[in-house]
Amino acid sequence: MIKYTNYLTTTYGQPEGWKLPAYEKLCHGYDTARKVLTTMTREAVVDEAKKANLRGRGGAGFPMGVKWSFMRPHPTKPAYLVVNADEGEPGTHKDRTIMEKNPHSVVEGCLIACYGIGAHVAYIYVRDELHLAKRRLEEAIAEARARGFVGKTPFGSSYPVEVYVHTGAGAYICGEETSMLNSLEGKRGEPRLKPPFPAQAGSFGCPTTVNNLETIAAVPTMFNLGCDAFSKMSALHDMKDGGVRLFGVNGHVKKPQIIELAVGVTIREMIYDIGGGVLGDKDVLAVIPGGSSTPILRPQETVHAPDEKNPMHPWHGKSVFDVPLGVDTMRGVGTMLGTCCVTVMAEGTDPVLAFQNLMQFYKHESCGQCTPCREGSGWLDRTLKKILAGKASMKELDDLSDIASNIMGNTICAFGEGTAMPAMGFLQKFRPELEAYVRGEKKGKDARLTVSFEASEQAAE
Amino acid sequence: MASSPFSLTQEREQKLTEILGHYPTKMAACIPMLHLCQDQNGWVSEEIIAFVAERLELPTAHVKGVVTFYTLFNQAPVGKHQVWVCRTLPCALRGSGDVLAQCEKKLGIHAGETTADGKVTLRTAECLASCGTAPMMQVDKEYHEDLTAEKVDQILTRLQA
Ligand SMILES: Cc1cc2nc3c(=O)[nH]c(=O)nc-3n(C[C@H](O)[C@H](O)[C@H](O)COP(=O)(O)O)c2cc1C
Numbered sequence: 001m002i003k004y005t006n007y008l009t010t011t012y013g014q015p016e017g018w019k020l021p022a023y024e025k026l027c028h029g030y031d032t033a034r035k036v037l038t039t040m041t042r043e044a045v046v047d048e049a050k051k052a053n054l055r056g057r058g059g060a061g062f063p064m065g066v067k068w069s070f071m072r073p074h075p076t077k078p079a080y081l082v083v084n085a086d087e088g089e090p091g092t093h094k095d096r097t098i099m100e101k102n103p104h105s106v107v108e109g110c111l112i113a114c115y116g117i118g119a120h121v122a123y124i125y126v127r128d129e130l131h132l133a134k135r136r137l138e139e140a141i142a143e144a145r146a147r148g149f150v151g152k153t154p155f156g157s158s159y160p161v162e163v164y165v166h167t168g169a170g171a172y173i174c175g176e177e178t179s180m181l182n183s184l185e186g187k188r189g190e191p192r193l194k195p196p197f198p199a200q201a202g203s204f205g206c207p208t209t210v211n212n213l214e215t216i217a218a219v220p221t222m223f224n225l226g227c228d229a230f231s232k233m234s235a236l237h238d239m240k241d242g243g244v245r246l247f248g249v250n251g252h253v254k255k256p257q258i259i260e261l262a263v264g265v266t267i268r269e270m271i272y273d274i275g276g277g278v279l280g281d282k283d284v285l286a287v288i289p290g291g292s293s294t295p296i297l298r299p300q301e302t303v304h305a306p307d308e309k310n311p312m313h314p315w316h317g318k319s320v321f322d323v324p325l326g327v328d329t330m331r332g333v334g335t336m337l338g339t340c341c342v343t344v345m346a347e348g349t350d351p352v353l354a355f356q357n358l359m360q361f362y363k364h365e366s367c368g369q370c371t372p373c374r375e376g377s378g379w380l381d382r383t384l385k386k387i388l389a390g391k392a393s394m395k396e397l398d399d400l401s402d403i404a405s406n407i408m409g410n411t412i413c414a415f416g417e418g419t420a421m422p423a424m425g426f427l428q429k430f431r432p433e434l435e436a437y438v439r440g441e442k443k444g445k446d447a448r449l450t451v452s453f454e455a456s457e458q459a460a461e
Numbered sequence: 462m463a464s465s466p467f468s469l470t471q472e473r474e475q476k477l478t479e480i481l482g483h484y485p486t487k488m489a490a491c492i493p494m495l496h497l498c499q500d501q502n503g504w505v506s507e508e509i510i511a512f513v514a515e516r517l518e519l520p521t522a523h524v525k526g527v528v529t530f531y532t533l534f535n536q537a538p539v540g541k542h543q544v545w546v547c548r549t550l551p552c553a554l555r556g557s558g559d560v561l562a563q564c565e566k567k568l569g570i571h572a573g574e575t576t577a578d579g580k581v582t583l584r585t586a587e588c589l590a591s592c593g594t595a596p597m598m599q600v601d602k603e604y605h606e607d608l609t610a611e612k613v614d615q616i617l618t619r620l621q622a
Pocket residue numbers: 055056057058059060061062064067084085086087088089172173174175176177178210211212213215413414415418
C-alpha cells in the first residue's frame with residue numbers, strides 16, 4: 001500500500017531548503033529539540049523513542065529505542081553518538097539526499113539523540129566523496145551554533161551538545177559500526193570483535209551509540225508527532241516496524257528516485273508506481289531489495305506460509321513482489337530489507353555478469369583481516385570471471401557454494417555474510433544461466449547489463 | 462626526531478587547530494589531517510607521513526598503515542584532475558560501461574592511468590551513493606549525474622583544456 005508522506009523530505013526541492021530559515025518555516029525548526037531538552041527527562045526520551053518502533057535505517061533493522069536504552073551512564077567516561085553517513089552499500093542513495101537537502105533534521109536529531117543517550121558530542125561520519133553533503137552539514141551546524149541551539153547551553157538548557165562532521169577516506173567497510181569507530185579514532189578501519197558492544201566500549205573506549213543518518217534525521221519527526229502516532233503511520237505497526245522512511249528505486253526503471261513513504265509499500269509498487277515501470281516495458285528478471293548484500297528476489301517466487309500462526313501467513317501464496325517491504329517480512333521471504341533501496345533488473349540482463357560485478361565489489365572492499373572473507377571474496381570473483389570467459393569446469397561452479405558457505409559465520413563482522421548471502425542467492429536462483437556458460441552455450445563477450453529504453457527496439461531484437 | 466620539510470599553509474594550519482579541538486585524542490585527527498595535507502600537495506608523500514606522525518605524536522608506521530588502508534589517499538602523484546567513473550551494478554545497469562569506454566577513448570588512457578600531459582587521472586569507483594541518478598562520475602570534488610555521451614564529452618573537453 002502506497003501512502004505518500006512528507007516529513008523527512010519537506011525541504012527537498014524548496015529554495016535554499018537546506019538553510020535554517022527554510023527549516024524554521026517548513027519543519028517547526030528546532031522546536032521539537034527545544035521541547036525535549038527543556039521539558040523531558042532522559043529516561044522519558046528513551047521510553048518515548050521505543051514507541052516509535054523505528055527499525056534502524058542502516059540495514060540491520062535493529063529497534064532504535066532499544067539500542068538507546070543500552071546506554072548506561074558511566075561514572076567517569078563520557079558517552080558519544082556516532083552518526084553513520086558512510087553510505088556505501090551498492091544500490092543505496094538515500095542518506096546523501098538528507099544531508100544535501102535537509103541537513104537541519106540531522107542536527108536537530110543529534111540534539112535529541114545525544115540528550116536521550118547521555119552524550120554531549122555527536123560525530124557525523126560522512127564518506128569523503130560526499131563533498132556537497134559535508135558542506136551542507138557543516139553549514140547547518142554553524143547556523144545552529146550561531147543561534148545557540150548547538151553549543152554550551154542549547155535553548156538555555158544546561159545540557160551542552162557539540163556536533164562535528166568527521167570524514168572517511170574511501171573504504172566501504174567503514175560503514176560497519178566498529179570499523180567506523182576505529183576509523184574515527186584515526187586508525188585503519190578494521191572491524192572489532194564484539195563484545196564489547198559499542199554501548200559498553202565504543203569510540204575512545206567510551207559508551208557509544210551508532211545510528212544510521214536517516215535514523216537520526218527521523219527523530220525530530222518522531223518526537224514532534226508523538227512516537228506512537230509515528231509508528232502507526234506504518235502498515236506494519238503490528239510487526240513493530242513503524243513510521244515513515246525513505247524508499248529508493250534504481251536500475252532498469254523509468255523513474256529512478258528517492259521518495260518518502262509510510263512503511264508498507266511492496267516491491268511491485270516500487271517498480272511500477274514509484275519507478276514508473278521497467279525500461280522498454282520489459283518484464284522484471286529480478287530485484288535486489290535493499291542494497292547488494294541482500295539476496296536477490298525473482299518475480300515468480302511465492303510466499304509459503306500455510307500455518308496461520310506464521311507471521312507471513314497473510315501473504316501465503318502471493319508473489320514476493322506483493323509483500324510489504326519490512327524488516328521481518330523480507331526476512332520471511334529469505335532475504336533482507338537492508339537499506340530499502342530497490343535495484344531492478346529487466347529481462348535481458350545477464351545475471352552472471354551482475355553476480356560477477358558485485359563479487360568484484362566485495363573482493364575490492366574486503367578489509368583483509370579475516371582469511372575466509374579475504375580469500376573467499378577473491379575466489380568468488382576469480383571463478384566468476386573464469387565462468388564468463390568459458391574456462392571454468394562444472395566442479396568449479398559447484399565449488400562456489402562451498403566457498404560462500406565457508407565465509408558465513410567465520411568472520412569478525414557481517415561483511416562476510418553480506419558477501420556470502422547474495423552469492424548464495426545468485427547461485428540458487430540462476431543455476432541454469434551459470435551452467436550455460438560452463439557448457440559454452442553462452443559467451444561472456446555477449447553478456448550485457450544494460451537494456452534498451454526503446455520498446456520498439458525490443459521487438460526488433 | 463628530525464623535522465619534516467613539509468608544512469601546511471596558514472589557513473590549513475588554522476583548520477588543523479580547529480580539528481584537533483574536536484577529539485579527545487590527537488590520533489583521531491589523523492585522517493582529517495591527511496586530507497588537509499593531500500588537498501595541498503595532491504598526494505601523500507613520505508614527508509607528509511613524517512609531518513603527520515610528528516605533529517600527532519604517532520609512530521610513522523601507524524600513519525603509513527592508515528594511508529595504505531584507505532583508497533582515497535594517493536600514494537603517488539596523480540593528475541591535476543581526477544575522474545572516477547562508478548562501475549558498480551546499479552550504475553552498470555544504466556550504462557557505466559559505455560561511460561568508462563568513452564572516457565578511455567577520449568583521454569587515450571586506461572582506467573588507473575594518467576594522461577601524458579599530467580592533466581587527468583582516470584579511475585573506476587565503487588558505488589558513490591548516486592545510484593538513482595546513474596550513470597555517474599566524480600570529477601575532483603564534484604558529482605556529475607544522469608550522464609549522457611554528450612555530457613561526458615563536454616566534461617572531458619573542459620578538463621583537457
Ligand atoms: C559491511 C557493512 C557495511 C555497512 N555500511 C553501512 C553504511 O554505509 N551506513 C549505515 O548506516 N550502516 C551500515 N552498516 C550497518 C552498521 O554496522 C550499523 O548497523 C548501523 O549503522 C546502525 O544504525 P541503525 O541501527 O540506525 O541502522 C554496515 C554494516 C556492514 C556489516
